Amino acid sequence: MFLGQHEHVVDEKGRLMVPARFRELLGSNGYITLGFDQNLMVLPSEVFMRLSEHARAMNLTDPNARLLKRLLFSHAERVEIDRVGRILIPQWLRKSAEISSRAMVVGMGDYFEIWPFERWEEQRQLLQDPEANAQRFASLELSL
Secondary structure, rough: OEEOEEEEOOOOEEEEEEHHHHHHOOOOEEEEEEEEEEEEEEEEEEHHHHHHHHHHHHOOOHHHHHHHHHHHOOOOOOEEOOOOEEEEEOOOHHHHHOOOOEEEEEEEEEOOOEEEEEHHHHHHHHOOOHHHHHHHHHHOOOOO
């Protein structure tokens, strides 16, 4: 699983070093797309294929299904890990997510996210409030 949070630099060409453990899980390539929180998601090929199969099976006449497909597919690019462990984040995706030179790479289980450093700090602060978390997550039926 993709776990933890790692600060990395995005170089002037848009290349980001992928943490070593994440490279093992991603394999030689995967897919990058715009996330739901003005961030980026990087998914292994098999996870992206499962997600895309589910999205393609949605009702074509449902406007929300079409919007979801547009979000996922029109922003998606295949990425490959280069010989030193980096992926190239297309400039237009960096711009969409407002990612500049500092980024946080955040494990999300089956995939990982890339956040602008400052925006990840905002997310991290949201997660520090135990009372708010109890209310936020109560309806999700998380059980072991």
